[in-house]
Amino acid sequence: MKRDVIIIGGGVVGLMTAYSLQKAGRSVTVIDETDISDNTSFGNAGLLSAFDKTPLSNPGVVLDTLKLMIKGESPVNIHPKLDYKLFRWLFKFVQSANEDRLKRTLALFEKYGQITIDRYKQMQIEDGLDFDFHHDGMLSVFTEEKSYEKKLAKYNFVDNDRFEIFDNSKIKEYLPLGNEKIKGAILFKRNAHFDPKRVMLEMKNYLSKNGVEFILNERISNIKFKDKKVASISSALNTYEAETYVLSTGYQTLLADIRKKELMMTPAKGYSITFTMPKELEPKTSTLFADLFIVMTPRRNDVRITSKLELGSTDPRVIKEQIESIKENFKKYTIPFEMEDIVEWSGFRPLTPNDMPLIGRDEEYKNLIYGMGLGWLGMTFAPSVGEILKDLIIKDSENKNNDDILLFSGFYQG
């Protein structure tokens, strides 16, 4: 039996692409090696933060990271077995961290971030999905005087719809657990947050009910090519054929490797700690401790903090020292409080060196589409990417005829 579209990988990118295709009347199958209950799309911070947030590759990033390393607060770890691929990635990362690129990246973030927020809102209204979604801004908190001053110099104008610089009483109202070491805070109002696990479970349920086929606990380990097309994919158990194949396997590149397509992408391991705490101390909205690379997100029944950017590791275990180091850095800037019912988690961001996703049609095998490399902003851009890939598929168009691919895809950005 030949299927219509097979999506390999049921993370947020796979499910959002399935959603857009299903709405467009296509018949979709999602295949995943797990039961889709705990991939990277589940345990992240849940920020939809495309607005007024500095990209990862930004001018000054290397110096700032080194300073934090000296202070013992750096979120970044690079594993000692630096291989050639990671070395190339790091080189490209440093090369991309320049002022011209920054402006372009921020403009693209805003364009595709807005499409995403509108889409999440529409899904909740039209499809009755409950994402625990809050469009009430992201509070950027500064623990270093210099970086706060730098930020203030950038926001030395008034735009009440966009941001608000907080005085001490407003900081206390929004972040009651913050201590006196906090230097300042700015609320960036256009950002939003939700509960990513809820999003994933609601989506999976919605798609199943609306005819999307799920084949779970089957790892696709091979691809066969014929006449410049993907002819079939197979697991240890079965072979599947389809008109179109979408690759959305997160940080894993096995299938791209078989195709001999080098994806400029590296796994960047991160951690989350989810816990309950006294209600009156919970932050009022999602909060980024900008100098520490720690995010705190209030949720319906608990709170989550996330951090760390470990390059060169694919070890899925939760490493105790990393969890302790997050807690230690975090507690320097909060009043004492008890974390209870703690759940610790780790996952891998599929990180590209310039914050651009690797999306589009394979140049040689035209029925193979990539939905990869969404890095640290997969929740923020997946609905936009789903729409872009859907357009590519239903219009049967080439990359060169799709403006969104040419603008946003890392395949077309030097």
Ligand SMILES: Cc1cc2nc3c(=O)[nH]c(=O)nc-3n(C[C@H](O)[C@H](O)[C@H](O)COP(=O)(O)OP(=O)(O)OC[C@H]3O[C@@H](n4cnc5c(N)ncnc54)[C@H](O)[C@@H]3O)c2cc1C
């Ligand atoms: C600590 C942390 C915090 C983060 N915070 C945020 C945030 O606040 N906001 C934001 O926008 N983003 C955030 N992110 C990033 C976001 O989580 C990712 O970008 C996103 O989840 C990636 O989604 P994905 O669909 O590409 O991959 P995944 O969620 O990893 O899904 C890939 C799926 O492919 C399957 N798969 C892989 N290979 C195969 C195969 N061969 N056969 C079958 N199935 C396969 C896997 O089982 C998996 O289910 C964060 C990430 C981390 C780690």
